[in-house]
Amino acid sequence: MGKPTVHDIAREAGVSLATVDRVLNARPGVREKTAARVHTAIEKLGYVRDIYAANLARQRNYNFVFILPDGQSQFLHSMRDAIAEARVGLLADRSDIRTITVQLRDPAAMIRTMHRIEHARVDGVAILASETPMVRDMIAHFKERGISVVALVTDQPNSERDHFVGIDNLAAGRTAGHLMGRFARRPGRVAVVLNTTQARDMVDRRLGFDEVLTRDFPHLVALPSLEGRDDHERTAQVLNACLDSVGDVSGIYCVGAGMRGVTQVVAARGLTGKVTVVGHDLTPHTRAALEAGTVDVIINQNTGHLVRSAARVLRARCDGAPVIASQEKIRIEIVLKENLP
Amino acid sequence: MGKPTVHDIAREAGVSLATVDRVLNARPGVREKTAARVHTAIEKLGYVRDIYAANLARQRNYNFVFILPDGQSQFLHSMRDAIAEARVGLLADRSDIRTITVQLRDPAAMIRTMHRIEHARVDGVAILASETPMVRDMIAHFKERGISVVALVTDQPNSERDHFVGIDNLAAGRTAGHLMGRFARRPGRVAVVLNTTQARDMVDRRLGFDEVLTRDFPHLVALPSLEGRDDHERTAQVLNACLDSVGDVSGIYCVGAGMRGVTQVVAARGLTGKVTVVGHDLTPHTRAALEAGTVDVIINQNTGHLVRSAARVLRARCDGAPVIASQEKIRIEIVLKENLP
DNA sequence: TTGTAAGCGTTATCAG
DNA sequence: CTGATAACGCTTACAA
Numbered sequence: 011m012g013k014p015t016v017h018d019i020a021r022e023a024g025v026s027l028a029t030v031d032r033v034l035n036a037r038p039g040v041r042e043k044t045a046a047r048v049h050t051a052i053e054k055l056g057y058v059r060d061i062y063a064a065n066l067a068r069q070r071n072y073n074f075v076f077i078l079p080d081g082q083s084q085f086l087h088s089m090r091d092a093i094a095e096a097r098v099g100l101l102a103d104r105s106d107i108r109t110i111t112v113q114l115r116d117p118a119a120m121i122r123t124m125h126r127i128e129h130a131r132v133d134g135v136a137i138l139a140s141e142t143p144m145v146r147d148m149i150a151h152f153k154e155r156g157i158s159v160v161a162l163v164t165d166q167p168n169s170e171r172d173h174f175v176g177i178d179n180l181a182a183g184r185t186a187g188h189l190m191g192r193f194a195r196r197p198g199r200v201a202v203v204l205n206t207t208q209a210r211d212m213v214d215r216r217l218g219f220d221e222v223l224t225r226d227f228p229h230l231v232a233l234p235s236l237e238g239r240d241d242h243e244r245t246a247q248v249l250n251a252c253l254d255s256v257g258d259v260s261g262i263y264c265v266g267a268g269m270r271g272v273t274q275v276v277a278a279r280g281l282t283g284k285v286t287v288v289g290h291d292l293t294p295h296t297r298a299a300l301e302a303g304t305v306d307v308i309i310n311q312n313t314g315h316l317v318r319s320a321a322r323v324l325r326a327r328c329d330g331a332p333v334i335a336s337q338e339k340i341r342i343e344i345v346l347k348e349n350l351p
Numbered sequence: 352m353g354k355p356t357v358h359d360i361a362r363e364a365g366v367s368l369a370t371v372d373r374v375l376n377a378r379p380g381v382r383e384k385t386a387a388r389v390h391t392a393i394e395k396l397g398y399v400r401d402i403y404a405a406n407l408a409r410q411r412n413y414n415f416v417f418i419l420p421d422g423q424s425q426f427l428h429s430m431r432d433a434i435a436e437a438r439v440g441l442l443a444d445r446s447d448i449r450t451i452t453v454q455l456r457d458p459a460a461m462i463r464t465m466h467r468i469e470h471a472r473v474d475g476v477a478i479l480a481s482e483t484p485m486v487r488d489m490i491a492h493f494k495e496r497g498i499s500v501v502a503l504v505t506d507q508p509n510s511e512r513d514h515f516v517g518i519d520n521l522a523a524g525r526t527a528g529h530l531m532g533r534f535a536r537r538p539g540r541v542a543v544v545l546n547t548t549q550a551r552d553m554v555d556r557r558l559g560f561d562e563v564l565t566r567d568f569p570h571l572v573a574l575p576s577l578e579g580r581d582d583h584e585r586t587a588q589v590l591n592a593c594l595d596s597v598g599d600v601s602g603i604y605c606v607g608a609g610m611r612g613v614t615q616v617v618a619a620r621g622l623t624g625k626v627t628v629v630g631h632d633l634t635p636h637t638r639a640a641l642e643a644g645t646v647d648v649i650i651n652q653n654t655g656h657l658v659r660s661a662a663r664v665l666r667a668r669c670d671g672a673p674v675i676a677s678q679e680k681i682r683i684e685i686v687l688k689e690n691l692p
Numbered sequence: 693t694t695g696t697a698a699g700c701g702t703t704a705t706c707a708g
Numbered sequence: 709c710t711g712a713t714a715a716c717g718c719t720t721a722c723a724a
Binding site: 012058060061062063065066069095099101102104181182184185187188189192193218222312314334336337339341342343344345346347348349351 | 353399401402403404406407410436440442443445522523525526528529530533534559563653655675677678680682683684685686687688689690692
């Protein structure tokens with residue numbers, strides 16, 4: 011009738027509940043022959059364990075920490091909001107997620123954070139940080155202590171992270187390149203703005219962008235990167251300087267943060283609808299810019315998906331369960347004003 | 352220490368477990384005064400019920416049925432695959448989802464299906480069907496029997512469905528219009544192919560498409576709809592006839608099924624890379640067409656998201672829980688070959 | 693109107 | 709090595 015339970019297995023195999031449980035959880039103290047009988051019964055009845063009942067009995071709760079860099083970028087705000095929004099739903103799922111903000115350039119702060127987490131019975135952490143030796147060490151430290159780690163948004167490919175939750179930035183850059191190529195209103199040069207040339211995501215995006223532009227749209231020429239350093243004033247300033255010297259561009263690609271500086275310049279110079287602007291990350295600001303036409307298209311990674319996926323993956327790691335790749339793949343979203351969510 | 356449980360509430364309010372439970376589930380047979388005491392305790396301790404423990408005790412299982420039309424479209428295949436893929440995960444979540452295929456034009460079959468579902472202790476159904484009086488009646492029938500209903504992919508706005516899971520087709524059409532406008536390589540006419548002018552989704556998409564084209568891209572003129580009737584042969588035939596008579600088009604918008612007919616014509620006439628092709632729904636075929644360059648862009652609704660969202664919504668309805676709108680909103684995805692998942 | 697006690701499927705402790 | 713038995717947090721007959 012209903013699904014088979016441990017009781018059914020026990021009866022079928024002619025053993026007690028405890029033995030079934032030992033076999034189920036691969037605990038020692040069961041003769042091979044007995045274990046075999048249990049396994050046969052499991053197969054025969056098609057048993058599948060009720061993970062919620064198990065978690066209830068175990069009183070298992072999951073403590074996860076999201077480590078975010080300090081900073082005021084709109085994307086980070088959006089991540090924080092997404093974490094807060096996901097929190098309540100996850101709590102009902104026995105997962106408590108907390109956010110810790112850390113100054114990545116301050117070694118002392120990093121170490122403090124590390125110890126704080128280590129002593130707080132944390133089961134897993136999701137780290138959003140640029141790729142540095144210190145972050146790598148932090149990840150190794152956690153892994154040594156049996157704490158699961160996922161890299162969030164920015165991969166940490168040379169670390170021991172269990173998983174990466176985020177988009178393929180090379181592909182994102184290619185997508186930007188294709189859109190710039192098709193959307194640009196005339197041949198010409200394309201200004202490229204990014205916050206820093208140090209970060210791998212930025213480099214990857216730029217690489218993908220250049221690849222597509224060079225191959226498929228030779229009438230567009232990408233200019234050297236302008237560094238905004240996460241500061242709108244500076245972004246506006248370097249972009250203005252570039253436009254002054256180049257005279258005219260047919261597109262602007264904003265690779266990372268700095269959209270506020272870009273839209274400010276575009277609006278001030280009356281370039282709306284003349285220069286094609288491609289940027290990343292949907293925020294209240296870029297949403298308004300899309301609606302106003304200052305920005306043509308935004309390439310987005312859904313922060314809600316990022317957070318929920320990170321939580322699901324951490325849980326799967328803790329349970330030793332497999333992750334369903336298709337469900338955890340973060341899509342590169344293309345957002346026009348017509349398909350704004 | 353741990354989260355408060357019903358025991359804590361009972362102790363705090365000076366009542367028994369049963370009374371707490373009655374209050375929690377709003378069952379009758381509790382004096383107002385007593386109920387108030389319990390509520391105070393709940394507030395004070397910040398109690399939040401463990402829904403998994405509750406479901407365990409209740410032995411609650413959810414039986415959901417997805418009703419799909421018969422038909423061989425790639426999109427339907429993709430839906431079936433998505434349901435099969437979601438099935439195992441949902442089963443672990445106490446939700447059993449089954450698929451029933453029904454011939455929408457056969458009243459007898461519809462009625463058989465209705466009764467079959469009605470007698471199978473089904474808790475909710477997701478219906479993917481065009482908007483007809485018979486479907487509307489079916490929904491009313493289910494609702495009368497306390498079965499939750501969500502409309503899937505195609506809304507049934509004049510029915511009693513509890514929820515609609517799908518995209519805004521007007522917005523999807525606008526998105527297609529914008530992309531056609533920006534992607535088209537030269538001014539000219541645009542052929543519009545759809546399977547039938549009877550279905551509301553098709554009409555909505557066409558409306559949105561025309562709206563944007565007329566307003567923002569007057570250099571492109573959309574031609575009258577060509578009806579493919581879900582048949583590639585016929586689609587190819589009417590499209591060929593159209594191209595023969597018009598002489599030259601700068602774009603083709605395939606509003607619904609029929610992409611195989613379209614790509615066949617585009618390839619045969621050597622129009623790849625010359626005519627801009629915009630279509631809907633990512634399938635193995637459209638994926639290959641994107642990669643080959645026969646199709647420029649696909650507007651997609653993620654079938655995995657559709658299925659999981661429908662299941663979550665049905666469950667929420669059964670539990671009387673609210674649905675989290677932001678999580679259930681199905682995005683209008685834009686897929687280029689660069690951001691193919 | 694309220695309380696007691698058994699039980700949901702799993703785990704864990706402690707004897708045997 | 710194996711088996712009773714009591715939890716886990718919640719629901720629900722059945723009594724009182």
